[in-house]
Amino acid sequence: MNKELLKKIVLPLIVLAIIIQVWSTVSNMIPGFPTPGDTYVYAFGGVTSDGEELEGVLSDPFYIENQDDKGIFWQVMESLKRVFAGFIIAVIVGVPVGLAIGMSKNIQYALDPFIQIFKPVSPLAWLPLLLFAFKDIDSTAMSTIFVTSIWPIIINTALGVKNVSDDYLNVAKVLRFNPLEKITKIILPVAVPYIFTGMRLSLGIAWLVIVAAEMLTGGIGIGFWIWDEYNNLAYHNIIIGIIVVGLVGFILDLIMGKVADYFDYRKKM
Structure with a gap:
């Protein structure tokens, strides 16, 4: 070996x-x-x-007793649905904003102060306001994930744009590329590794946030399941929940890492 x-x-x-x-x-x-x-x-x-x-929690993770009493597999699936919904919205919004910031100094000057102000705000600070606005568990969780996980995508996308060589940009001028051609043929091939790095960080934050969000909003999901086990004084199950959350987070990071490596031209040279 x-x-x-x-x-x-x-x-x-x-x-x-x-x-x-x-x-x-x-x-x-x-x-x-x-x-x-x-x-x-x-x-x-x-x-x-x-x-x-x-009978152990993991010995029958697929059981469904009723709408509110399901095995831990379904709890994790419910959390993942919310995570990916908020994460996808963050990608859809964050990548164009990051491209705009990286390509325009004026947009950078306009948005950077607000990014620096809102980036460190805890998801728990957003949660009560979003719950009041949406009055729905799923919408609140997804919007909380969106608000707190969008920043790595914006920042890393902008960083990727700024790493585009001036020589490449001059070639775009010589060939008279329009803005769309400039983005798709010059900027994105260089920025994509940075974008996926931002997405990887963002997905990790999203999975981190969902546990806290579900603890406060209730319903079904791994976060609420852990909190419910605490209320039932089932401390062993809390540890099981922590391990499950950690393993799922590890798998998500591993998958995103492999995807990021696949699109990273620097590792294929």
């Missing part, structure tokens, strides 16, 4: 063993704190340390 591949397998396992050991120590120090063993049982089923037999 390749030594580098072996390191990639063994080293994370060592860190995992350390994490489990620290977790066990913490659970021994704090009465009632979920232990690694019992959390595994709550996830996949079996008998807990107290002798209680359980």
